[in-house]
Amino acid sequence: MGELFQAFGSTGWIARFVLALLAAFSIASWTLMVLKLRQLRRVDAANRAFQAEFRKATRLADVQAAAAKNSTAPLAGMFRAGYIELEAQARVLQRAGQPAGQIKSLAGIERALQRAIGVESGRLQRFLPFLATTASACPFIGLFGTVWGIMTTFQAIARSGSTSIVTVAPGIAEALINTAAGLAAAIPAVVAYNAFLGSLRRQRGAMEDFLLEFLNLTERTFT
Numbered sequence: 001m002g003e004l005f006q007a008f009g010s011t012g013w014i015a016r017f018v019l020a021l022l023a024a025f026s027i028a029s030w031t032l033m034v035l036k037l038r039q040l041r042r043v044d045a046a047n048r049a050f051q052a053e054f055r056k057a058t059r060l061a062d063v064q065a066a067a068a069k070n071s072t073a074p075l076a077g078m079f080r081a082g083y084i085e086l087e088a089q090a091r092v093l094q095r096a097g098q099p100a101g102q103i104k105s106l107a108g109i110e111r112a113l114q115r116a117i118g119v120e121s122g123r124l125q126r127f128l129p130f131l132a133t134t135a136s137a138c139p140f141i142g143l144f145g146t147v148w149g150i151m152t153t154f155q156a157i158a159r160s161g162s163t164s165i166v167t168v169a170p171g172i173a174e175a176l177i178n179t180a181a182g183l184a185a186a187i188p189a190v191v192a193y194n195a196f197l198g199s200l201r202r203q204r205g206a207m208e209d210f211l212l213e214f215l216n217l218t219e220r221t222f223t
Contacts, residue, residue, distance in 0.1 A: 015174045018145035019181055022138055026185040029134045032127055033192045040199050043124065046073035047206060054079070054213070059221060060086065074120035074203060075210045081116035082214050085109050086222075103222040106215065113211045120207060124200055128193065135190035142182015149175025 050073040053066030060083060067076040067083075089104040103109070153172055 022181040046070040078116040085112035131193040138185040145178025146175040
């Protein structure tokens with residue numbers, strides 16, 4: 001660790017700025033990874049709990065308590081959207097003098113659920129683009145520091161007229177430190193981003209399956 005601080009202290013101000021920028025990206029991306037992992041675990045648990053209650057229910061009204069108890073579950077958000085549409089259709093039919101226990105349009109309920117899928121997917125994807133930015137930008141930021149370190153090396157050679165290791169070592173060390181820092185920030189971000197995308201695809205698949213379950217239960221109840 002002492003050698004790292006010594007190496008950092010021997011770099012120029014451009015290299016220090018590059019390293020500080022990469023450190024900020026790295027800290028922010030690691031914080032986001034931890035928070036996103038915790039969020040997805042909570043969502044998984046809430047979805048499982050809500051889905052178990054939903055599958056036990058024989059009427060949609062029975063599921064409202066489960067939706068309120070598992071409010072962070074995307075499936076609960078979908079249920080609320082579908083149930084609101086059901087109530088809206090029921091009010092329209094009631095004003096038209098139609099008998100209770102019917103729905104106006106199953107397709108309308110499906111559209112409401114599709115909109116809810118978009119809303120819940122957007123909530124789960126929040127801040128993920130930052131990981132993609134970190135993964136794509138940090139290697140180039142590190143490359144800029146690398147090029148600057150090579151330029152520093154050539155300037156040192158020009159000033160001293162010597163190509164000895166004592167002359168070129170500081171610039172080469174500066175270049176390599178920036179290269180390593182760029183990769184150290186980018187690699188965890190790209191791995192986490194791909195892992196989170198896989199998890200989000202599974203979540204979306206679960207929401208699309210729930211859409212079909214909701215429509216089936218609606219059809220059994222109201223038609």
